[in-house]
Structures are given as C-alpha cells and as structure tokens.
Amino acid sequence: MQTEKLFDTNPYDTEFTAQVVGAENGEVVLDRTLFFPEEGGQTCDKGYLEYGGKQFEVEAVRIEDEVIYHRIDTDELKAGDKVTGHIDWAHRFDNMQNHTGEHIYSGIVHSMKGYDNVGFSLTETTCQMDYNGKLTDKEIAEVEEKANQVIWSALTVDCRYPSKEELAAIDYRSKKELTGAVRIVTIPGVDVCACCAPHVKTTAEVGVLKVLSHLNYKGGTRLYIACGKRAYSEFVSDFDALTDIGHLFSTGRPDALDAVKKLIDEKQTLKNELAEFQKAELFNQIDTTDDDTVFTKITDRNILNSAFNHFKEVHDGACFIFSEKGDGSYTFLAGGQDIDARTLLDGLKEKYNVRGGGKSDMIQGSATPL
Numbered sequence: 069m070q071t072e073k074l075f076d077t078n079p080y081d082t083e084f085t086a087q088v089v090g091a092e093n094g095e096v097v098l099d100r101t102l103f104f105p106e107e108g109g110q111t112c113d114k115g116y117l118e119y120g121g122k123q124f125e126v127e128a129v130r131i132e133d134e135v136i137y138h139r140i141d142t143d144e145l146k147a148g149d150k151v152t153g154h155i156d157w158a159h160r161f162d163n164m165q166n167h168t169g170e171h172i173y174s175g176i177v178h179s180m181k182g183y184d185n186v187g188f189s190l191t192e193t194t195c196q197m198d199y200n201g202k203l204t205d206k207e208i209a210e211v212e213e214k215a216n217q218v219i220w221s222a223l224t225v226d227c228r229y230p231s232k233e234e235l236a237a238i239d240y241r242s243k244k245e246l247t248g249a250v251r252i253v254t255i256p257g258v259d260v261c262a263c264c265a266p267h268v269k270t271t272a273e274v275g276v277l278k279v280l281s282h283l284n285y286k287g288g289t290r291l292y293i294a295c296g297k298r299a300y301s302e303f304v305s306d307f308d309a310l311t312d313i314g315h316l317f318s319t320g321r322p323d324a325l326d327a328v329k330k331l332i333d334e335k336q337t338l339k340n341e342l343a344e345f346q347k348a349e350l351f352n353q354i355d356t357t358d359d360d361t362v363f364t365k366i367t368d369r370n371i372l373n374s375a376f377n378h379f380k381e382v383h384d385g386a387c388f389i390f391s392e393k394g395d396g397s398y399t400f401l402a403g404g405q406d407i408d409a410r411t412l413l414d415g416l417k418e419k420y421n422v423r424g425g426g427k428s429d430m431i432q433g434s435a436t437p438l
Contacts, residue, residue, distance in 0.1 A: 070134035072100035075113075076227070076251065079164065079266035082115075082157045088149040095137040096145050102155050102228065103138060105131035108264045109188035114156035119149055121349075127155075159192070165296030167196040168225060168267045169277045173197065173293060175259025178241060180211065183288070184242060195293050203289045207280055215277045218258050221346045222272035226254040227263075278302060302434060343368055350375045354382065361388040367399075376401040376430065386412055396436065403430040 074084055086098040087169040096117070103126060106112040117140060145151065167190055174185040177199055187198030203211070229249050230238060240252055242262040253263040255271060257432035268274060275296040282291045292363035294302050310321045317327035348364045353362055354375060360383065366372065372391055376411040379387045393399060401417065409431045416422050416435060424433010 071098060071131075071136040073136070073265050074100055074102045075104045076229075077241045078102070079160075079227075080269075082155040082160075084153045086151055086153060087276070088145050088147050088151060090147055091143070091145045094141065094143075095139050097135055097137055098151070098153070100131075101136050101138070102153055103129045103136065104160075104163075104266055105129040105136050107131055110167060110190040111192060113163075114159045115154045117145070118152040118154065119145060123154075159182060160295055161268075162192075164266050164268045165274050166190055166294070166298060167263075167265050168221075168271065169215070169274045169293060169295030170195060170197055171255060171261055171263070171267070172218050172271060172274065173211060173277060173291075174199075174217070174241070175255060176211045176214050177262070178259070181207070184241065184243075186288070187290075188243070195295070195298075197291045197293070198285060198288060199291070200288045202284065202287070203282070208282055208289075208291070210230070212277065212279050218255070219274045219277060222270045223255055223258065224270055225267050226256075227267055227283050228252060275299065290314075305355060343371060347371045347374065351378055354379045360386055361390065363364045363390045363392065363398075365392050367391055367393075372401060376403070380405055388412075388416075390435065393434075398435045399432070400424070400435050401430060401432050419431075 069089060074081065081102055084102045086100045088096055089099050090097040092330060103113045103115065104110070106129060106228045116123045116125045117138065118124075122144070124140045124142050124145070126138050126140060130137050130139075135423075170185075170188060170190070173190065174197060177183050177185070181199075181201055181203070183199040183201035183203075184199045185197050187196070189196040193222065229251050233249055235252070237262060238252060240260040240262055246262055251264055252260060253267055254260050258271075273296075275294045276299045277293055278299045280292045280294055280302065282289055284290075307321075310324050313328065314321045314324040314353050316323060317331075317341050346368065350362070350364055350366055350371060354362065362375075362379070364372075375387050376387075379389065380403060383404070386402065386407055390398040391400070398420075400416070402412045403426075409426060410428060410429045413422065413425070413431060420435035420437055422433060422435050424431060426432050
C-alpha cells in the first residue's frame with residue numbers, strides 16, 4: 069500500500085493524524101503522512117510522532133516504491149495505532165524557500181542559456197546546483213538580479229499532477245526519465261519543472277535570493293545560493309563584519325573596503341622594503357666572511373636563492389647557506405663553482421640528519437644537527 073502524501077496538497081500544514089500500518093526494524097509506516105522523505109536531492113522533514121502522551125522524534129524519512137518509512141527509536145508503535153504527527157515548520161519552510169528559489173534561478177538559466185540543472189542538493193546548510201554549461205561572473209549576477217525580480221513579482225507557484233494527456237503536451241525540465249504520475253511545478257513565464265518537493269505558494273515567500281559562490285565543475289558550473297532566512301542570515305553576518313572592519317579603521321561601512329586595500333598596499337610596501345633590507349644584510353654577511361658557511365634567520369626563498377648565487381660568484385670552492393627554521397633545524401643550499409654539488413651531501417651527513425637532494429649546480433633540503 070502506497071503512503072498518502074499529505075505534503076503534496078497541504079505543504080503548509082504542520083499537524084496530522086494517521087494510522088500505523090507497519091512497524092519493523094525501527095521504522096514506522098503510516099497510511100498518510102506530512103513528512104517529506106529524503107528525495108530529489110532534498111533532505112527530509114523533521115518533527116515527531118505523538119502516541120499515548122509520548123513524543124517520538126522522527127530521525128529520518130525515506131521512500132521506497134511509494135511507501136514512506138519513518139525512522140523512530142522505539143518499538144512501542146504497532147500496526148493499528150493512531151498517532152499524531154508534528155512537522156518542524158521552520159525546517160520545512162526553509163527548504164521550501166530555497167527549493168523554490170532554485171527553480172526560479174534554474175528556470176532563468178535554462179531560458180537564457182539552454183543549460184539544464186543536472187545536479188541538485190539541498191541540505192540544512194547549503195543549496196547547490198550543477199549546470200551543464202559555463203556561466204560567466206556577469207551572467208551569474210544577471211540571473212541573480214532577474215531571479216529577485218521574479219521573487220518580488222509574487223507569482224503563483226502551481227504544483228499539480230497533470231493527466232497523461234496533459235503531461236505529453238507540457239515542455240518541462242527534469243533531471244531524469246520519469247515514470248508513473250509526474251508532479252509538475254510551474255512558475256508562470258519562469259519555469260516548468262518536474263518536482264516532488266513542497267514549495268511556497270507565491271514567489272514572494274522566497275524573500276530574496278543571493279548567490280554565495282560558484283566554480284567550474286565538470287565542464288559546467290556549480291553554484292551555491294541562499295534564499296529567505298538563509299540569505300538574511302548571510303546579509304546580517306556580512307553587514308556586522310563590515311561594520312566591525314569599519315570601526316577598526318575608524319571609518320564607515322562604505323569606506324571599509326578602501327581602508328583594507330590601503331592597509332594591504334602599505335603591508336606590501338613594508339614587505340618589499342624588508343626584503344630589500346634582508347637581501348642587503350645577507351649579501352653583506354657573505355661579502356665579509358672568510359668562511360664557506362653562512363647561517364641566517366632569513367627564510368624568504370627568493371632572497372636565499374639570490375644570495376646563494378652571489379655566494380658562488382665571490383667564494384672559491386664549496387659554499388653553504390643554512391636558514392634557521394625555528395625548531396633547531398635548518399633548510400640549506402649548497403654548491404660551488406666547478407663543483408658537483410651532489411658530492412657535498414656525504415660531508416653534510418657527517419654533521420646533520422639530512423633530507424634533500426638536487427642537481428650538479430645546487431643541492432637543497434633540510435638538516436638537523438646530529
């Protein structure tokens with residue numbers, strides 16, 4: 069017996085009564101349910117079943133052959149028991165906002181570029197879409213703007229099961245071949261898509277849609293969005309962070325970015341000046357020593373390589389630069405004019421535990437005193 073899907077026709081209901089038709093291995097089957105199962109890339113509903121004055125949390129919901137199974141950590145429920153189910157509305161509505169938002173965005177992408185949404189995942193923290201074509205930054209921003217215009221237009225979201233004859237005449241999006249009754253979700257002028265999940269009544273209830281990030285993925289585009297409360301939370305977090313940054317720089321939010329850019333530029337200038345000073349210091353150390361070995365606390369690789377090349381030019385025979393790592397060990401560069409640097413490894417191993425190697429012109433690696 070297939071389970072009656074109350075969420076298809078009453079997605080805004082949060083309480084229902086039902087009869088247990090089976091209970092086995094920690095899973096309960098009801099004759100009817102408001103609990104949406106994990107299906108179509110979306111996580112299942114949350115909530116609990118109530119029986120005999122007790123509440124049993126529904127830990128997971130799955131569907132198999134049109135039968136919906138509710139995982140519950142109890143063996144108290146038996147076939148014939150009448151229970152009351154309670155849906156976690158905050159979780160349900162959050163999913164509804166983001167799933168409808170995905171339909172809006174994907175519908176616009178499909179009409180603009182002809183791309184299909186070939187992958188969808190809606191969890192408690194992310195809403196991910198995969199398109200089988202590449203979108204530029206400009207196009208992603210353009211679709212986002214159009215999606216929000218659709219949201220603010222308060223268009224009706226129609227969810228229904230058309231007859232076989234009607235379905236044959238409908239041009240709709242679908243990620244896979246479907247059999248049996250097909251539920252079609254229509255947003256007029258925006259999207260027509262096969263979908264099994266609950267949706268909001270009008271696009272206005274999505275609130276707002278924001279693209280959080282995107283990347284190239286398998287020749288197409290992977291996109292992450294946030295809608296409704298999730299988008300609001302993102303805005304608040306970013307707003308507060310920008311406000312705090314502004315306070316740190318004694319400026320307002322509009323000028324915070326310029327203040328950070330200025331700080332970065334100043335840091336880079338100081339870093340360049342420090343590098344020039346360190347390079348001059350190390351070159352001077354090389355020029356004023358009669359030893360074949362120089363120890364330094366400088367760790368900048370470009371400076372060390374430049375200094376080592378200078379060392380080889382001004383010093384006859386083998387030369388070594390040891391850079392302190394701060395844990396008692398060193399990185400090293402070794403070599404010399406008219407010397408196969410690889411022959412120097414054996415001598416280093418007499419004093420250090422050496423890891424490294426190289427070519428005839430230079431060897432490098434790490435060294436720890438024995």
